[in-house]
Amino acid sequence: xxxxxxxxxxxxxxxxxxxxxxxxxxxxxxxxxxxxxxxxxxxxxxxxxxxxxxxxxxxxxxxxxxxxxxxxxxxxxxxxxxxxxxxxxxxxxxxxxxxx
Amino acid sequence: xxxxxxxxxxxxxxxxxxxxxxxxxxxxxxxxxxxxxxxxxxxxxxxxxxxxxxxxxxxxxxxxxxxxxxxxxxxxxxxxxxxxxxxxxxxxxxxxxxxxxxxxxxxxxxxxxxxxxxxxxxxxxxxxxxxxxxxxxxxxxxxxxxxxxxxxxxxxxxxxxxxxxxxxxxxxxxxxxxxxxxxxxxxxxxxxxxxxxxxxxxxxxxxxxxxxxxxxxxxxxx
Numbered sequence: 001x002x003x004x005x006x007x008x009x010x011x012x013x014x015x016x017x018x019x020x021x022x023x024x025x026x027x028x029x030x031x032x033x034x035x036x037x038x039x040x041x042x043x044x045x046x047x048x049x050x051x052x053x054x055x056x057x058x059x060x061x062x063x064x065x066x067x068x069x070x071x072x073x074x075x076x077x078x079x080x081x082x083x084x085x086x087x088x089x090x091x092x093x094x095x096x097x098x099x100x
Numbered sequence: 101x102x103x104x105x106x107x108x109x110x111x112x113x114x115x116x117x118x119x120x121x122x123x124x125x126x127x128x129x130x131x132x133x134x135x136x137x138x139x140x141x142x143x144x145x146x147x148x149x150x151x152x153x154x155x156x157x158x159x160x161x162x163x164x165x166x167x168x169x170x171x172x173x174x175x176x177x178x179x180x181x182x183x184x185x186x187x188x189x190x191x192x193x194x195x196x197x198x199x200x201x202x203x204x205x206x207x208x209x210x211x212x213x214x215x216x217x218x219x220x221x222x223x224x225x226x227x228x229x230x231x232x233x234x235x236x237x238x239x240x241x242x243x244x245x246x247x248x249x250x251x252x253x254x255x256x257x258x259x260x261x262x263x264x265x266x267x268x269x270x271x272x273x274x275x276x277x278x279x280x281x282x283x284x285x286x287x288x289x290x291x292x293x294x295x296x297x298x299x300x301x302x303x304x305x306x307x308x309x310x311x312x313x314x315x316x317x318x319x320x321x322x
Contacts (some may be wrong), residue, residue: 009111017118019269025188032122
């Protein structure tokens with residue numbers, strides 16, 4: 001168990017999530033990609049904390065990331081409901097009004 | 101050594117489950133795969149002696165995936181476990197971006213000169229986290245709490261059928277009469293009356309063209 005191994009696993013999770021966030025058309029699946037990216041961030045932060053500076057304060061950063069994940073889920077579901085109600089769809093293509 | 105093997109196994113499970121999220125042909129299986137990935141990461145956090153963070157990650161994410169499965173059933177209007185789906189766009193660009201970033205990150209991880217550890221973690225880490233939250237890092241929690249509250253309010257406003265961006269009529273005509281009269285009496289200035297007039301006209305103009313706008317505007321001028 002080394003720092004490099006943990007960070008590579010975290011990078012893999014982040015990149016798989018990035019693929020999902022970029023490629024998926026359904027809003028909920030895009031949210032899943034974002035969740036996976038934050039999952040990788042949590043693992044990387046935990047690895048940094050454990051291997052480099054295991055001070056108690058460092059755990060607070062993980063709580064912040066988890067709170068960010070919660071906010072993302074709540075707002076994502078709310079926007080998905082709004083999109084579904086107003087346009088009868090759950091696809092990102094139907095919400096590209098602001099695309100350049 | 102057994103710890104290292106367990107860590108590698110959990111890492112492989114987490115990544116494989118993450119890949120399965122976007123490879124499986126049903127949304128229900130995708131949400132279960134994501135839950136497995138989160139559980140594996142939660143167990144890895146436990147290996148780092150982050151008991152509190154690891155347990156809340158597992159509990160929160162398992163519940164979240166259950167909610168997500170419910171949303172999928174609601175939105176798709178079908179049994180997602182029985183309905184194969186492949187709804188992607190820019191597949192090659194997305195895969196290329198993800199692989200390129202992974203190679204870049206891996207190169208950085210392997211080539212970086214990481215600093216020496218400041219020593220192993222000691223004591224009761226959960227208790228020390230609680231002390232950190234209540235003492236030196238209280239400001240962080242004080243910032244997070246209004247953010248979470250604002251998230252709750254925003255989510256309710258967006259999800260509410262009578263929210264600001266709803267396309268439905270906001271209130272029935274009879275209720276609009278009562279409500280509008282009260283508004284008009286409350287406003288004393290000309291500008292307030294005009295504002296009430298125009299706002300009301302915007303809200304109900306489509307289905308309510310029988311002179312309500314004038315009525316409320318007059319109330320505003322009183």
